[in-house]
Amino acid sequence: MRLILRNLGFYLLAFWASITLNFVLPRFMPGDPVSRMFAQAQGTMQPDQIAQLRKLFGLDDRPLWEQYVSYVKSVFTGDLGISITRFPTPVSDVIGSQIGWTLLLGGVALVIAAVLGNLLGIVAAWRRGGVLDSAFPPLLIFVGSFPYFWLAMGALYLFGVSLGWFPMRHAYDVGLTPGFNGEFLSNVATHLVLPALTIVLVSIGGWMLGMRNTMIATAAEDYITMAEAKGLSPSRIMFRYAARNALLPSVTNFGMALGFVVGGALLTEVVFAYPGIGYQLLMAVQGLDYPLMQGIFLTITAAVLLANFLVDLVYVRLDPRVRVR
């Protein structure tokens, strides 16, 4: 319980750090990016909306601490300002309409990569020197060396442009109305295959190697020898004795990987023009839409922190040693 509270405090601190970073960046950066944005937005905005944005970016004459307090307050009330590229939609609405796609893509890819990678790692460690153990790691390291987005480009070119097996962009065909019917869901699924596949391909190696290495360490433990001496079946020892204990670091990695997947999904989304918040972040950067950029950054950070906190909760359940401390 103390551990959970301590970690909760830590996550709140991290969130506070990212809010502060958001506050500081537009105010102290050289080159004054914010006024560039205003020059661009001048024509399309009402005077009072510009006044509100000026307040958000500290261009009014209030003392700094006062600006800071009101900024933090507005973040916690969900008021992230108004998007400029999608004027006059509030930032929170833009994010809300697109975060689902990112969660879908990132979640599917993460779960597949983690499950498959861990299984491969278990088998590779159990059969030391076998095909899986000797040929796979170098291969996976090689695939993992490719930049995320480049692999995505290659897959898009090969399966989308040349072979035409999969659709090339967006989350579903234009003209389909979203709804819970078979046609729409299968359309979404075919659009999901390529982006998810590229993420799985580059991230699976890390899972496999990590699992393999902990499995090797675990397999040297006395209780494994004991289990062998008892004459238990190899598969039972492998899964119920060794893998179960070797899985703990993977649980921690799962929390870490969430941040990584959001990052990776970001580039993949850009390549496949997948309408998640990563794609939107790039649009915001290109349109000098600073409120939207900051809002997306805060949302992603909050999501990652929340995920880590949930993993902590799970970890306390799984590892009794943590509870004793």
Next chain:
Amino acid sequence: MTAIDIATATTPTIPARTSRRRGLLRQLIDSKKALAGLILLALFALLALLAPVLAPGDPSLINSTGSQAPSAAHWLGTTAKGQDVLALTLWGARSSLFVGFTVGLVATGVAILVGLASAYFGRIVDDALTLVTNIFLLLPGLPLLIILAAFLPPGTSTVILVLVVTGWAGSARVLRAQAKSIRGKDFVAAAVVTGERPLRIMFREILPNMASVVMTTLLGCVIFGIGAQAGLEFLGLGDSSVVSWGTNLYWASNDGALMTGTWWAFVPSGLCIALVAFALALVNYAVDEITNPRLRSRRARRERRG
């Protein structure tokens, strides 16, 4: 954070002997993986250095009709604008390798400072530094990179700065764990008792004994640097006037190389990034295997014994 402590407790400590360190270099050359990696790296360094000789003139100069397939005149074809892809790739190596290795060195430097200070001083310094490290580790990397790069003025130095800021934390955590276990050894206590200055103990007593860990984190940082620079530039957040592998890919994607089927515009740069990263990973893997005997395959272990 308790999870971290458990992880460090199980990390096997490397025996600290000088003979062992000289052995590391020789073992690296002995290892096929590392040798292949080192040769590949040397090759790329050579190509980058010789770019002005191999492909004289400004690589972004338009000197041909656009979108030509590879031919005798243009070995790797031309871009949609009519630039020679081979020249772009060769010159791109300079910026990519420079940024990658600079980021790797600086980030590792920061990580060494943080890790050593954490381990040596302990208590409040350790708590504070660990807290900062963990916050940086937790903040999602790429989005952080993007908003930093979006607010800072564009340029190579911005790219390097931003990558160092987002890249040092992982290494710092590993190095802190290693330094902490060495800090507890008797010879460090002896050094403290004989009145050696803190800086000397950190850099002359502790640091040399974790050379192999520093090496793996350095290689990891360089891989991160090269990949992240490419990603940043691919998103158009780098300096698009500089020729690098990342900007090559950015232009290829912007000019619609994918849709028009000019695969030669985006394959070479991506392949180069992958090969360099693979070479670094191979060396890294070999260092890992040499310093952590349990990861060695049984065959290799038997050979070494015999």
